[in-house]
Amino acid sequence: MKPKLLIVEDDPNLGEILSEYLGLKGFETTLSRDGDEGGKTYKEGDFDLCILDLMMPKKDGFTLAKEIRAMDDNTPIIFLTAKSMKQDIIKGFTIGADDYMTKPFSMEELLVRIQAILKRSTKKEVEEFPNPFIIGALTYYYHENKLKTPAREINLTTKENELLRIFFENINQTVVRSVALNRIWKDDSYFNARSMDVYIAKVRKYIADDPSLKILTIHGEGFKLVQVK
């Protein structure tokens, strides 16, 4: 099951971007516009982690965090704020935060920090990838390293399997080279990048068994699995 994130952010732009990005990364996100709304939403949902802006109308992030801690002293909280004052950071952690990020920040960094916290959170779900995962004429079994096509059954090697999973997690979205490299090869280097290119070729051949699926090259960026009807 997807981990549920509560995002409380009054800046509509940032809120939307966050919600969308994290949604694409496998989370179920709920966006609230201010502290009051955030508190109500928190009560209703069963969230695995909260991302709170500090400066918001009606109710600031610290106050909201205290309310959340009063209801449940376990749900992880990340503060997201433009205030980088030492005293605010200390205060955030004292209230019971798990992390404190200063704007502007990188989405990717936020993502890995969320993952690091959920890794230790008792309520964590072992991120479940649908098994089997069906797309077009293909049936994919991540846990068995297996891909069934109309023509054949392919036993995937470890690298093929991980790469395929990333594509299926990101249908119609660009998979950035460096992200895939860091995730699968644990390191973004020239030779690993060339190794990945070799695997891209292999995976392309497999999914070609369904002609409606294609892996496009986004020059200088990465790749995108698209499904054309």
Next chain:
Amino acid sequence: MKPKLLIVEDDPNLGEILSEYLGLKGFETTLSRDGDEGGKTYKEGDFDLCILDLMMPKKDGFTLAKEIRAMDDNTPIIFLTAKSMKQDIIKGFTIGADDYMTKPFSMEELLVRIQAILKRSTKKEVEEFPNPFIIGALTYYYHENKLKTPAREINLTTKENELLRIFFENINQTVVRSVALNRIWKDDSYFNARSMDVYIAKVRKYIADDPSLKILTIHGEGFKLVQVK
């Protein structure tokens, strides 16, 4: 009991200050001067958290962290570094860090971050392994070194038994080679690894008595016991 911290920092000034400050704050601290020494110290002590500098002589922090993860994939790690490049931060978390702080930083902030992590860090559990443990058509008695299959009753040797237990504790999760080696053979060496390969083969034959169970190879990583429905 005081939480035990391993601090690996080559700058003697910073190392002393950190060690002293955290000592005053209720931790039992051990200070190592470089990556090599840090690795040895880690093996000997039973630490609750590691604070690693990134740039050190002999062995850098990333390499040391990988070694620590190979011995135990649970002990929290905080990187402490002057490098604030996005790619390094991502890499740090990818290796399995819990936090990443950029110098110069506030002692007080480090302290609250340590506390936030320890709050979620799972205790060294004396978790009772179910006896018997039933999976699919197999019934496993860890304490009796015994595995019953529909076809036979197998008396396991010590090594077979320990290996099987690790797999049953980690269904659908990768069992990292080095972690299993350190746990069963107490040492991750070439010959022990080959010895383990021999045992993997034996154990594979046993669990093959239930065709829904398989031990897959995760190349370069380890093995994964999967149950297919």
Next chain:
DNA sequence: TAGGTGTGTTAAAATTGGTTAAATAGGAAC
């Protein structure tokens, strides 16, 4: 359109794992 950089393809090289059998170690029985 030329030149640099990034990507595609293929094959060889290197690394890692699988299998089998022989060698060794270590304990129990004599």
Next chain:
DNA sequence: GTTCCTATTTAACCAATTTTAACACACCTA
């Protein structure tokens, strides 16, 4: 202590996976 048995390690060889290398081609910018 010797003998026998079993568990474990070492070894050799083979197989699978991954990386490296070389070269061809595509894309972007000046």
